[in-house]
Structure formats: structure tokens, C-alpha cells
Amino acid sequence: MLLPVWLFANMLQGQTSDYDILIKGGRLMDPKNNIDAVMDIAVKDGKIALVSKKIDGKARQTVDAAGLIVSPGLIDIHGHVFHGTQDDHYLSDGFSALPPDGFTLRVGVTTIVDCGGAGWRNFNTFKKNVIDKSTTRVLSFLNIVGHGMRGGNYEQDLSDMDPKLASNTAKANKAHIVGFKLAHFAGYDWTPTDRVVEAGRLADMPVIIDFGGARPALSIEELFMKRLRPGDIYTHAFAKLDGSRETIFDEQTNSIRPFLQQAKQRGIIFDVGYGGASFNYSQAIPAVKAGFFPNTISTDLHTGSMNTSMKDQLSVMSKFLQMGMPLTEVIKASTWSAAKAIRREELGQLSVGAEADITLLNIRKGNFGFYDKTGYKVNGTEKFECEMTIRKGAVVYDLNGLANPVYAR
Numbered sequence: 001m002l003l004p005v006w007l008f009a010n011m012l013q014g015q016t017s018d019y020d021i022l023i024k025g026g027r028l029m030d031p032k033n034n035i036d037a038v039m040d041i042a043v044k045d046g047k048i049a050l051v052s053k054k055i056d057g058k059a060r061q062t063v064d065a066a067g068l069i070v071s072p073g074l075i076d077i078h079g080h081v082f083h084g085t086q087d088d089h090y091l092s093d094g095f096s097a098l099p100p101d102g103f104t105l106r107v108g109v110t111t112i113v114d115c116g117g118a119g120w121r122n123f124n125t126f127k128k129n130v131i132d133k134s135t136t137r138v139l140s141f142l143n144i145v146g147h148g149m150r151g152g153n154y155e156q157d158l159s160d161m162d163p164k165l166a167s168n169t170a171k172a173n174k175a176h177i178v179g180f181k182l183a184h185f186a187g188y189d190w191t192p193t194d195r196v197v198e199a200g201r202l203a204d205m206p207v208i209i210d211f212g213g214a215r216p217a218l219s220i221e222e223l224f225m226k227r228l229r230p231g232d233i234y235t236h237a238f239a240k241l242d243g244s245r246e247t248i249f250d251e252q253t254n255s256i257r258p259f260l261q262q263a264k265q266r267g268i269i270f271d272v273g274y275g276g277a278s279f280n281y282s283q284a285i286p287a288v289k290a291g292f293f294p295n296t297i298s299t300d301l302h303t304g305s306m307n308t309s310m311k312d313q314l315s316v317m318s319k320f321l322q323m324g325m326p327l328t329e330v331i332k333a334s335t336w337s338a339a340k341a342i343r344r345e346e347l348g349q350l351s352v353g354a355e356a357d358i359t360l361l362n363i364r365k366g367n368f369g370f371y372d373k374t375g376y377k378v379n380g381t382e383k384f385e386c387e388m389t390i391r392k393g394a395v396v397y398d399l400n401g402l403a404n405p406v407y408a409r
Contacts, residue, residue: 016058017058017059017060018042018044018057018058018059019042019043019044019049019050019055019057019058019059019060020043020044020045020059020060020061020393020394020408021042021043021059021060021061021062021063021356021390021393021395021403022040022041022042022043022055022057022059022061022062022063023040023041023042023043023062023063023065023070023358023360024040024055024062024063024064024065024066025038025040025064025065025066026038026039026041026065026066026067026068026069026070026360027065027067027068027069027070028041028051028070028071028350029069029070029071029327029328029331030051030071030072030336030349030350030351031328031331031332031335031336031337031348031349032072032335032336032339032348032349032350032351033349033350033351035051035350036328037053038053039051039052039053039070040052040053040054040055041055041070041350041358042055042057042059043356043358043390043393044393045393046355046356046392046393046394047352047353047354047355047356047393048350048351048352048353048354048355048356049352050352051350051351051352060408060409061395061403061404061405061408062403062404063360063388063402063403063404064402064404065360065402067362068360068361068362068387069331069360069361069362069363070350070358070359070360071108071331071334071335071350071358071359071360071361072335072336072339072347072348072349072350072357072358072359073108073109073110073111073335073347073348073357073358073359073389073390073391074107074108074109074110074111074313074334074335074359075109075110075111075112075113075334075335075338075339075342075347075348076104076109076111076112076113076298076299076301076313076334076338077113077115077208077233077271077296077298077338077341077342078113078115078208078235078271078272078273078298078299078300078301079098079100079104079112079113079114079115079298079299079300079301079302080096080097080098080114080115080117080149080300080301080302081097081098081099081100081112081114081117081130081134081138081301082094082097082114082117082118082126082130082148082149083095083097083098083099083130084097084125084129088150088151089150089151090149090150090151090152091116091117091148091149091150091151091302092117092118092119092122092143092147092148092149092150093117093118093122093125093126093129093148094150095303096302096303096304097114097117097302097303098301098302098303098306099130099134100112100130100134100136100138101134101135101136103301103306103312104136104313105135105136105389105391105396105397106386106389106397106399107312107313107314107386108313108314108359108360108361108386108389108397109136109313109359109389110136110137110357110359110389110390110391111136111137111138111139111344111347111357112136112137112138112139112301113138113139113140113141113178113342114126114130114138114139114140114141115141115181115183115208115235115273115300116141116142116143116148116149116181116182116183116208116210117140117143117148117149118140118142118143118148119142119143119144119145119146119147119148119149119160119166120142120146120162120165120166120168120169121146121147121148122147122148123140123142123169123173123177126140127173127176131176135391135396136391137347137357137391138176139176139177139178139342139344140173140176140177140178141177141178141179141180141181141207141208142166142169142170142177142179142180142181142199143166143180143181143182143183144161144162144163144166144180144181144182144192144195144196144199145157145160145161146160146161146162146165146166147160149181149183149184151184155183155184155185156184156185156186156187158189158191158192158195161191161192161195161196162195163195163196163198163199163202164199164202166180166199166203167199167200167202167203170199170203170205171203177205178205178206178342178343178344179200179205179206179207179208179233179342179343180196180199180200180203180205180206180207180208181196181207181208181209181210182195182196182207182208182209182210182211183209183210184210184213185213186213186214186244187213187214188214188215188216188218189214190218190227193209193211193223193227193228194227196209197227197228197229197232200229200232201229205343206229206231206232206233206269206341206342206343207228207229207232207233208232208233208234208235208271209223209228209232209233209234209235210235210236210273210278211223211234211236211245212236212239212241212244212245213244213245214244215243215244217243217244217245217246218246219246220234220245220246220248220257221257221259221263224259224260224263224266224268225259225262225263225266228268229267230266230267230268231267231269231341231343232267232268232269233268233269233270233271233296233341234268234269234270234271235271235272235273235278235298235300236271236272236273236275236278236279236300237270237271237272237273237294238272238278238279238280238283238284238287238294239273239275239277239278239279239280239283240280240282240283241277247283248260248270248283248287248292249282249283249286249287249290251282254286255290256286256287256290256292260292261292264295269295269296269341270292270294270295270296271294271295271296271297271298271341272294272296272297272298272299272316272320273298273299273300274298274299274300274305274309274310274316275299275300275302275304275305275310276300276302276304276305276308276310276373277373278300279309279310279372279373280372280373280374280376281372281374281376281378282374282376284319284320284323285323285378288320288323288324288325289323289324293320293325293329293333294320294333295333295337295341296333296334296337296338296341297313297316297317297320297330297333297334297338298313298316298338299312299313299316301313308373309370309371309372309373313334314361314383314384314385314386315370315383315384317330317334317384318368318370318380318382318383318384319370319380320333321380321382321384322370322378322380322382323378335348335349336348336349355392355393356390356392356393357390357391357392358388358389358390359386359388359389359390360386360387360388360389360390360402361384361385361386361387362384362385362386362387363382363383363384363385364382364383364384364385365381365382366381366383367379367381368380368381368382368383385399386399387399387400387402388402388403394408395408
């Protein structure tokens with residue numbers, strides 16, 4: 001039986017290609033390997049095959065990345081993607097969480113960590129319905145509350161905060177669980193903090209904490225210096241609440257609180273966790289001006305934040321760029337630093353042999369407005385835009401058809 005000419009040509013092309021994807025002439029920004037230069041990068045069999053000033057060879061797809069940033073796939077360590085259809089379940093198999101693939105790949109995010117949606121009682125449902133079904137790499141900070149982030153009284157129930165059961169679930173699911181989450185507890189009580197840290201100790205994993213709710217507010221200095229461990233994460237770092245949480249920038253003294261640099265040196269990780277109500281320019285602008293940058297940039301993605309001032313990962317990154325955080329630091333906080341924070345150091349990098357998660361970014365020039373939850377607005381002239389996302393060596397998002405051919409043959 002004779003093969004059609006086009007089929008034979010495609011088979012021959014597949015047999016003779018050196019690479020699956022060859023990205024040419026982009027500004028490669030790989031903080032892990034201290035690379036910030038115009039480089040080519042080649043992908044083969046889902047892995048980074050070669051990084052060099054000039055790569056020759058045939059590829060099934062080529063990408064002209066001139067003028068673009070080529071970075072590791074972005075990592076959002078604080079999102080809410082345990083979406084479901086259960087009434088009265090908030091961010092734990094409920095309507096307020098989002099399906100990841102519709103809100104990650106198009107903004108260059110190849111890895112998202114669901115931040116406390118699932119607890120030990122329902123992690124298997126999360127894994128079956130979301131983790132196993134998503135193109136995006138989905139990981140989990142397991143909630144110390146067994147019911148997960150169901151909201152209301154469920155998250156105030158000390159009897160459901162079981163370090164042993166949480167740690168057992170995490171140790172049995174190390175491929176997907178990266179640590180533990182505490183959030184939304186409203187009492188003047190260190191017990192929830194101590195229990196989530198105990199789970200972290202038992203499983204040898206970090207914790208991420210959404211702190212606040214107590215009146216009077218519990219001491220963040222005590223939290224950073226006595227309760228949390230090096231490598232633990234303080235999210236919503238730039239939030240200003242209603243007096244139930246101490247701020248990192250003291251507006252009375254007009255200065256960063258003096259123990260914050262010491263806390264960073266101790267190893268406490270400061271995460272943005274923007275959210276619907278967890279970011280204030282009145283905190284972020286003076287903090288960045290003082291040189292206090294977040295270790296990690298994240299969204300706190302959910303239905304209550306995506307259509308308000310947060311928008312998406314690139315919007316949050318754009319705000320920190322506009323405030324004066326150097327471009328290299330913005331990329332690092334969204335890639336390599338995020339990978340280290342969740343102890344997944346095989347991610348967030350473009351080393352030869354690493355899984356080929358790659359993001360191509362354009363910095364658009366123009367007049368843009370950035371605002372926070374209070375309506376305070378600043379103007380900027382630069383804004384990140386995702387041109388292409390590559391996940392496991394395959395193009396999964398291509399804004400303007402940069403891949404040649406657009407679909408691999």
C-alpha cells in the first residue's frame with residue numbers, strides 16, 4: 001500500500017528532527033543558573049535538551065522569540081483550584097474555586113499550588129477531580145482543618161485540626177502535597193499555629209499561614225521569631241486588615257518593622273498572596289521602596305479575586321515591576337524562588353534535563369492603570385503579557401501563533 005506524499009513527508013520530518021521545539025533569540029532569564037542573556041533553547045521528549053548562544057538543527061516547531069523574555073514556567077504558590085459543585089463548601093470542592101487550566105496556562109503559569117482547599121478528609125477527591133485531570137501541574141498545601149477551606153465555623157474547629165492525620169496524608173501523597181496551610185482562624189489563640197507547624201514538623205514540610213483575625217492582634221514578631229520555622233511561609237504579606245493583623249509596614253512610624261529583615265535572614269518566606277482583599281498599596285509601595293521585596297509572587301486566585309484588582313499572575317507581577325522591584329527579581333520570585341519555597345527544586349529552572357515548562361513573555365509598552373482593593377490607583381507604562389506557554393515540552397498556549405508551524409506535525 002502506497003502512503004500519501006504528505007503523510008510520508010510528515011513521517012520523514014518527524015524522523016529527522018533534532019528537536020521538538022527550538023526557541024530562537026529570546027532573552028533567556030533563568031535565575032537558578034544565573035542566566036540573563038539572548039540565548040537559544042531546544043526541547044526534546046519533554047525535556048530541556050540544549051541551551052546555547054546559537055543552536056543549529058531541525059525542529060518540529062521553531063519559535064522566533066526575538067524581543068521576548070524566555071523564562072521557566074511560572075509558579076503560583078497560592079491559588080484556589082479545588083473547584084466543585086458542593087453547596088456551602090467555599091474553596092473546598094465548591095463554587096468559589098476555579099478549574100486551573102482555564103486560568104493558568106494563558107498567563108504563563110505551568111504550576112499552581114492549591115493553598116488549603118483540601119484537608120485530610122477530602123484530599124483524595126481533590127486529587128481525583130482536579131490534580132489528575134489537569135494539564136497544569138497542580139500541587140497542594142494541605143489544610144490543617146480536616147474539612148479543608150470550607151469556610152465559617154469549619155475553619156474555627158480546633159478539634160478538626162489534627163497534625164498527625166494531616167501529616168500522614170501528606171507523607172502518603174508526597175508527589176502532590178508540598179506542605180500545610182492555616183487560614184481564617186479568628187480567635188486570640190496560638191493553638192492553630194502550633195498545630196499546623198507540628199504537622200509540618202511531623203512530615204518535614206513547610207507551612208504557609210494566613211495570619212490574622214484575633215483582637216487584639218497576635219504578634220507577628222512572635223510568629224516569625226518563635227512560632228514559625230525557617231522555610232515557613234507568611235502569605236498576604238502586604239495586606240492591611242481592620243486591626244486584626246499587624247502590618248509589616250508601620251504607618252505610625254512610617255517604616256518597615258525592624259524585625260522583618262531579621263525574620264528574612266532567619267528563613268521566613270514572605271509571599272504576596274494578593275487575593276480579593278489581601279493587598280494594599282499603602283503597604284506595598286513603601287515596603288518595596290525600602291527594599292523589602294516579596295520572596296514569592298502569588299495570586300490567591302479564586303472567583304472573588306480574579307475579576308477585581310488582582311486579575312492574574314501577570315497582573316500581580318506587573319504591579320511589583322511598576323513599584324520598582326527589578327525585572328530579574330520579579331521573574332525570580334515567580335519561578336526559582338517559588339520552586340525553592342515549595343521544595344520542588346526540579347521546577348522553576350531551564351537546566352538541560354529539566355522538564356520543559358517554559359513561558360514566553362512580552363512586556364507591553366503603553367499607559368496602564370493598576371489599582372488595589374481600596375481603589376487607590378497608580379499609572380504604569382509596562383505590563384506583562386504571555387505570548388506562549390510550554391508544558392512538558394508541548395505548546396499549550398500560543399497567543400499570536402508564534403510557533404512555526406502552529407501545530408506540530
